[in-house]
Amino acid sequence: MSETEPLQFRDPEQAEQLADRLETLMADIDEPVSLMHVCGSHEQAIAKFGLRSLLPDGLSVRMGPGCPVCVTNMPEVDEAVAIAEQGATVATYGDMFRVPGTKKSLADARADGASVEVVYSASEAVELAAANPEAEVVFFATGFETTAAPTAAILDADPPSNFSVLSAHKYVPPAMEVVAEMPDVDIDGFLAAGHAATITGYGLFEPFVETYELPIVVGGFEPIDVLLAIERLLEYVRDGKAGLENAYPRCVSKAGNEQALETMWDVFEKTSGEWRGIAEIPGANLVLRDAYAEYDARRRFDVEPLDGGPDPLTEQCICGDIMAGKADPDECDLFGEECTPSNPVGACMVSSEGTCKIWDEYGGHPNL
């Protein structure tokens, strides 16, 4: 494609040209290639527009740990439930409401009489606290960089004293390193998430590319965006090179949103933590710095870990393997049977960013 030709993001002719280009590249490479995306919105675009049906034989695009709701660990949900059961009002994003904890979800806690509110933004949680000064309002804060920066912003804006944050925020780049190092995960390149890179910039992937000698291309979410990013990745694979490229320049810069990053790192620091079903990942959980201790729900409430293991059904859930790119949802015995959007076993079936929910929505294996 000509570099000066404007992209029409749904132009079938351009999609066909790109599909032909992928065929040519795969013929040159002449061996299977496995790429990984790390964003639920990429999986949605791929499923919704049937992009897997355009991929040549031998090319697979796997899901990675790209859904923040899905990677929120059960004990983190347990903490939120326990705090709600102590009488505080827990406010959280809609996606988190029905995610199962070890014993119950926040929805279950609410049904049992606890105060749980769904909010659309971090600032709504603060407004809830301001409007209810007699209540302790705890914002169960989840998500990657795009929501961590807003959470940081509200803590920087002097919220009321009855407000605190239970941070389950996650930071994606270290998780990509862990997945890249998994011996049974064989990935030839990463399709990085365009919106997270709007905040972080794409420059932060430079050390990763150098260390792991894998290509990374930042991609947008239109069908042509996704195909173009895959095409760029295959060129690197064909040439046997690592490299970093931004295929989403209309939103992403190298430095990112520096004010958002400054606010985020002013409030949060990285710590080691378990990503649900995947691994303990160094530096991939975001916790409040000491300077913000007064707003840290973990310091304000005394929450003991729950005794006993999770529901036996949960142990059959393969969400971890799915998010590490080792399995597809239809390889799970529970998929569409015991585990459905209305009665989810694993977090991947709850969130609109979750691979199982997306596959369920598009009728199973979304090739067409």
Added chain:
Amino acid sequence: MCLGIPGEILEIDGQVAQAEFWNVEKSVRLDIVGEEVSVGDYVLNHAGFAIRKIPDDEVAETMALYESFLSGDEADALEEIGATDATLEFGDRPAARTGEKPVASTDRVPRGPGDARTDPEADSEDDV
């Protein structure tokens, strides 16, 4: 989806702006937008926060792109701006860049107790 939705700034009061998304008006925080924004600018909204000012020369392209994308996915767009009980109205957006101000809808988004958006049983799927 975590796409972020573009909207036009109508009013600014400190760090809070009123922005219009295809005739639906919503509050957007400006704390982390990273640039000076003024009335008439377009910002990318994500979960109630502007995460990027859209450069003037990209506004028309961005809006056309989103209109193409959203016309079949209003529910996704409404979730993005936290207005699941409103209705997007496409069609008059290009006027915003030719000097004619689009008229804000009276479909104001309800807030506070009783708002369907805050009812978890409404199966809200706000993104994180």
